[in-house]
Amino acid sequence: MFTRSTWLGRMGLFVAAGASLGLAGDQDPIVHVPTPSGWRQHDVRRPKPPVVAPGEAPAATPAPADAVVLFDGKSLDAWSSADGGKAAWKVADGGFEVAPGTGAIQTRESFGDVQLHVEWASPNPPNGKGQDRGNSGIFLMGQFELQVLDSYKADTYADGQAGALYGQYPPLFNASRPPGEWQTYDVAFRAPRFDKSGAVREPARMTVFFNGVLVQNNEELTGHTSWLEALPYEKGVDHGPIQLQDHGHPVRFRNIWLRKLPDRPGPSPENRQTPKTIALQPAELDALAGVYAAGTDPHAMRIVMTRQGDHLRFKLPFRPTPLEIVPVSATHFEFPQTDGRFVFQKDAQGHVTGVKLTIGDGGGSLFTKIKP
Template identity: 65%
Template sequence: MPLSPRSKLACAFLIPLSGLFACLAADGIRTEAPVGRWRQHDVQRPKPKVVEPADAGIATKPPKDAIVLFDGTNLDAWKSPSGKSWKVIDGTMETVPGSGMIETKGKYGDIQLHIEWAAPNPPNGKGQDRGNSGIFLMGQFEIQVLDSYKAETYADGQAGAIYGQYPPLFNASRPPGEWQAYDIAFRRPRFDTSGKLLEPARITVFHNGILVQNNEEPFGPTSWLKWLPYEDHGSRGPITLQDHDHPVRYRNIWLRELPERPAPKAVDDRPKSVALSTDLLDRYAGQYLLNDKANAPKATIAREGDHLTITFPFRPRPLALEPISETQFDLPFTDGRFTFRKDNAGQVTGVHFRIGDGERELTKVNP
């Protein structure tokens, strides 16, 4: 959102000087194909539908593993680039007009963030000059804070907007003075070792329990009047709250750092496939009862060349079974194993089926 003259100097650290004159070209982030975009703050852009959220309830308590950034007592987790502090009043953090932004001392990447805020009451001003503040993820991607209750402004500047880029899907604002909540899931952008963008940031936002941003990909850092390109500033950054000369209050701020999903093992250590005779494979073919109840559904095992397939009644597409021993077969894409059972005469009577940590016995029909 536009910054007041007193705030511009304080937030200069957010935007490298080299980026001030850069503008993201109208190319797709991945495909480089031309992409049509609304101009920033286009008043013709459709406004989100108004949705009345549930009544404000008790503040959401942080989970046991959360990093508590503000619990209503002090600003120990925060610092002020301008040297001017915000104030703590009655368990809330309140902007001090002209003090500039504050940011967390810690830096974070992928996070789940909970934050509650309230616009001044009675309301004062109109458009963007009405309970204006903002929450910057990694100090770069702003989620707009604004009194948007029965108030008009451009769509991509409303409460819950990814500022200047994506309007909220719905206007879920409560009246000024009432507490509002954002629950944000943020995935940081990824770059290669040369600084080339591999994956844009992703942002999901719930405003007062209403989904208003659904896994959106910002074009780049949010900014005023121009789009800026992605730049690699590292994998972590601060949470920043904006002073826009309005006495906006915050409370109950906490986050959870999100882990990377573990990568698969580099080496495939599954048993290697073995060759079995077609006569043996044909002996395993047939229908198998999925349970021991009357009218139990049946799975069909058939030979296809040098391996078997299994078809379940609820999954008509056959699945390959690769032989790894005379009686054991693996699913190539799933942690699953079939072990055929035989009686003393060598007749196939059934198969033990393990998938993940689940197991069951299938009985062959007319063995």
């Protein structure tokens, strides 16, 4: 995995290895990953996000019942060093602090799609300028960095501020609280999807609330976070640890938890079956056409049925376009795109008197035919 870390010294921005940084040899091909916006990475001319005062820091947000608690205020048992050893950061007063020079720490478990909650605080009093000021980072899957930085009344390039998806997207707003106060990130992360060959089918996406302010709105990540230029996706890799960066500053963290998010289930082949339709004569369809009302009140909802060729369509007053329904019997019509149906009713003489509309598991609504 790749992370940024500090070469301790006046430069403060040298990129060193994270868990396993491989340096390209002379014969390795160069693959450029452009920024999604067209701006060069860290362009100082890129507009800075407007400042928004987020209000006072609330008490720590409790973890939901189904959350994976990554820090309970007592131990770093859920974490290891980047090489799998013991996490060497300092635990005290219900939080833990970066131990500069010991390297990044990461969760022992790997994750894909998650809802992540992290609370952090930069050192107070503040020290340094630009990127050398309360710097750390949160890496989803060990690859995609959400920047941690003291950005309160401080200046640096836009895509490196607190709340930035580092090197790709600046935050929409600078919602930083003063140094020393607890800051909160709430993240919705969707891992990348790959096809059978390992090629990217869907890039990773991230939404971020910073102190309750939306600062990243479902952004697509063009590649892995890396200083100077993003790195291409690793083929087929859709899980990884949550990693916290050692950038040489004693940033504090507390109350870290996440929820694993399920993929939306698709229908089985049996559930995908479309209704078996029949063909009806134009005269049969014409007999079903007309205006149907949900009651005698003049303002009651009305449905207008019309025949279009060998199909039946209906129009609702609040929908700009009509919808088509398909017959599975002479009186039973299904919605092609919705689990819904119209069942027409007839009297003893075979005249259509009304229609019952049912959507999903609802009990259905009866409409009386008021006009042919």
